[in-house]
Amino acid sequence: MAPQHRTPLAALAVLALLPIGLAGCGAGDGNGGPAAPTGRAPAEEAAAKSRERVQAYLDALAARDADAGRSQLCAPMQAAFDAAATGPNGDFADHFTVPQAAITDVRTGSKGQEVSAVITVAAGSRKADRALLFTVTRTGADWCIAGEAPGGNSPPPSGTP
Structure with a gap:
């Protein structure tokens, strides 16, 4: 056979x-x-995107806009949100208002970005501050809130980057 x-x-x-x-x-x-x-x-970028997602959720909470709050969540959390958000103890319950909300810390955690926030919840004339810890993850090219739990990280001491 001849070489080709x-x-x-x-x-x-x-x-x-x-x-x-x-x-x-x-x-x-x-x-x-x-x-x-x-x-x-x-x-x-991860810290900035995580902060943006949680701030959008806090803004929705203050505005009592459950649809806007839902849109910040990852798909697996949305069904639980739909079932509980406007229930008697849900984030968007009718008898609660959120006159103040602030992000206090953003850092990398074991399951994604951890964003700590403190919200003031009012029911009638009573007010209480509640610390929350949001876990934010990247899904494809977008970011979403993958978890919300009571508590949060303490902010780093001043002067620490």
């Missing part, structure tokens, strides 16, 4: 088609385009 020789035309065809074949292999925005640079380090 490739023609220069075949080599050119492979080189011409190679970029098209590799177009889907690189990092991108999920729509075929390059990912938009944020100008931030991954940890800094």
Whole structure:
């Protein structure tokens, strides 16, 4: 059997088609385009996105907008939210108001970004401060709240980055 020789035309065809074949292999925005640079380090971006999600939830809580609050949650949390959010002890119960809410700390935790917040809950003339710990994770190109629990992290001492 005689050895096969490739023609220069075949080599050119492979080189011409190679970029098209590799177009889907690189990092991108999920729509075929390059990912938009944020100008931030991954940890800094994670903290900023987590803070944004929790702040949007706190704003929805203060505005009594359950739909806006639900939209900040990861899909697995939404069914539980729907069942409990407007119930007697839910975050969006009719007899509660939230006159104040503030994020006190954002840090990396074992299950994602941990965002600590303190909310003031009012029922009639009674008010109480409640500490909450939100866990925020990345799902694809987006961020969502994956957990909410009582408590929170103490803010770092002043002067600590």
